Ligand code: DO4
């Protein structure tokens with residue numbers, strides 16, 4: 001089932017049936033046994049309002065986030081390690097990426113506050129002081145305050161490769177700025193954990209041409225969710241839960257950079273498609 005945060009309220013969608021939930025987003029997504037709670041609503045919908053089938057086309061879909069922080073894991077796929085080693089070779093820091101790929105402690109970094117995040121169909125920004133920008137398509141976990149995965153969404157971890165490549169200490173500038181991330185279109189809530197066979201794919205369109213596309217399976221990720229969550233929750237509480245982008249397995253070739261007006265489409269099986277247009281900050 002899918003939970004959408006929209007201009008018309010929270011919509012629970014399942015099998016072409018939609019329900020409007022009059023709840024507080026943060027409280028709802030952080031409640032324990034969320035799947036069971038929502039499943040109860042679907043099987044016994046008397047307590048909630050039925051919404052029209054077209055409500056999701058009529059409403060403006062917002063990013064499925066309230067007041068949570070967004071964190072990100074890095075170098076969790078071989079492709080990310082290799083791309084980072086290439087972009088940083090002149091700075092002499094390529095070894096760091098190889099080391100973190102093999103280390104017990106994963107790379108985890110602070111990615112964004114909710115105010116810096118775009119929803120589907122909104123713009124994501126690239127920095128004016130960067131010449132080499134890419135989107136990173138990442139399965140994103142929603143983890144509740146008790147450390148349990150409650151849902152999944154699609155994340156775009158926008159990155160400035162030249163800034164990070166010049167010096168790894170510039171990582172926060174390469175990664176964190178206005179509209180540096182997109183999340184959506186919904187939170188996918190399932191009884192079972194997401195399948196390792198799940199496909200993650202990306203298409204980048206430029207004036208009606210596809211200039212890049214690629215696909216990767218989730219099972220190519222080197223880390224497992226448990227270890228990422230274990231490190232993330234060490235010495236930190238997340239009272240409203242937290243979003244965790246799990247790293248990218250797709251990086252375009254070195255001669256590729258995003259242009260203004262590019263349309264980035266990221267799809268993950270069972271969740272949907274996150275669509276954003278690339279722009280500069282106004
Ligand atoms: O090491 C820097 C960031 C890595 C990252 O964002 C990724 O692998 O997805």
Ligand code: MG
Pocket residue numbers: 072073074136138157245247248
């Ligand atoms: Mg990333």
